[in-house]
Amino acid sequence: MNWYDANSRDLPWRSSADPYEIWLSEIILQQTRVEQGLPYFKKFMDNFPNVQALASASEEEVMKCWQGLGYYSRARNLHNTAKYVADVGNGTFPADYKGLLQLKGVGAYTAAAVASFAYGEPVPVVDGNVYRFVARFLGIDMPIGSPKAHGYFSEIAREWMPDSAAGPFNQAMMEFGALHCTPKKPNCLTCPFQVDCIAYRTNRISDFPVKASKTKVKEVFYHFIILDNNSRIAMTQRDDSGLWKKLWHFPLIEASSKLSPKEILEEVSEKFGTASEYLTLKGNWYTTHLLSHRKIQAYFWEINSSNAAKKNDTFGYSWEELEKLPLPQLMVKYLNHKKDVGK
Numbered sequence: 008m009n010w011y012d013a014n015s016r017d018l019p020w021r022s023s024a025d026p027y028e029i030w031l032s033e034i035i036l037q038q039t040r041v042e043q044g045l046p047y048f049k050k051f052m053d054n055f056p057n058v059q060a061l062a063s064a065s066e067e068e069v070m071k072c073w074q075g076l077g078y079y080s081r082a083r084n085l086h087n088t089a090k091y092v093a094d095v096g097n098g099t100f101p102a103d104y105k106g107l108l109q110l111k112g113v114g115a116y117t118a119a120a121v122a123s124f125a126y127g128e129p130v131p132v133v134d135g136n137v138y139r140f141v142a143r144f145l146g147i148d149m150p151i152g153s154p155k156a157h158g159y160f161s162e163i164a165r166e167w168m169p170d171s172a173a174g175p176f177n178q179a180m181m182e183f184g185a186l187h188c189t190p191k192k193p194n195c196l197t198c199p200f201q202v203d204c205i206a207y208r209t210n211r212i213s214d215f216p217v218k219a220s221k222t223k224v225k226e227v228f229y230h231f232i233i234l235d236n237n238s239r240i241a242m243t244q245r246d247d248s249g250l251w252k253k254l255w256h257f258p259l260i261e262a263s264s265k266l267s268p269k270e271i272l273e274e275v276s277e278k279f280g281t282a283s284e285y286l287t288l289k290g291n292w293y294t295t296h297l298l299s300h301r302k303i304q305a306y307f308w309e310i311n312s313s314n315a316a317k318k319n320d321t322f323g324y325s326w327e328e329l330e331k332l333p334l335p336q337l338m339v340k341y342l343n344h345k346k347d348v349g350k
């Protein structure tokens with residue numbers, strides 16, 4: 008905690024005891040670095056300064072604000088939880104760790120963060136930073152991330168935690184892992200724990216923490232069709248399940264490999280019921296995009312269909328309009344590319 012007083016970053020949610028602000032920051036920072044999450048936190052606080060404001064926003068407004076952070080189920084849970092707290096709790100968050108755990112999208116980590124930072128409840132926060140520091144310091148080779156490991160590391164942190172300073176202790180543990188006992192090149196030479204640190208003393212720093220085996224990444228080939236009918240662009244919305252729930256993108260052909268321009272025009276003709284002589288390929292662009300369990304080989308095919316009869320009402324969007332829809336990050340990547348090319 009002395010180290011924390013001298014070295015911590017000044018982050019806006021740190022000075023707050025408001026459970027809404029703390030909860031919001033923790034949801035945003037899950038699987039997101041602080042530097043990336045900070046502007047999102049500010050944007051959310053500007054747009055939705057309290058839980059009632061977030062609860063009464065539309066889903067599209069929330070998703071738009073979240074756009075670019077990925078893991079969109081977090082945004083939906085965030086919104087649902089805000090509605091729940093506004094309706095059932097009358098705008099007040101549950102008053103302790105157990106109550107907070109009942110909220111959707113709030114796991115042990117977030118509940119502990121809110122309970123200790125906002126209410127001073129002595130429950131340890133165990134995030135990746137805490138796992139790393141504790142595993143190295145004590146030389147623990149139990150694979151992290153399982154419920155068993157969470158319980159084990161929590162017990163250790165609880166033993167170390169002063170009852171009267173749960174919040175500052177948790178903040179200090181997390182910050183020490185984030186800034187000092189870092190994943191690569193930890194600052195062992197200036198570390199206040201160097202003398203007792205098992206990993207340092209046995210020269211096995213890179214052995215800790217031990218990670219459970221990773222999920223396999225699958226390679227997929229996505230062909231996005233940018234069908235332009237007199238500057239009206241076809242768009243489609245995902246349903247409520249699977250990848251990119253409820254987000255919008257260009258119509259998509261999923262294939263097991265790269266397709267040729269001829270194959271693409273045939274597929275589009277079939278998909279939209281438009282004779283292929285009315286379709287003109289104007290250009291294409293390729294990128295790769297990594298998700299947690301998928302490597303997407305993404306092809307964007309720009310096709311003019313000005314002469315095509317409208318088969319359905321998907322040609323609803325101008326470029327300006329479609330940019331305002333909630334979009335997956337891969338779509339934003341394409342739109343940025345388009346702007347760069349148009350410069």
Ligand code: SF4
Nearest residue numbers: 188193195198204207
């Ligand atoms: S000595 Fe190195 S590995 Fe051990 S706690 Fe300090 S920074 Fe981490």
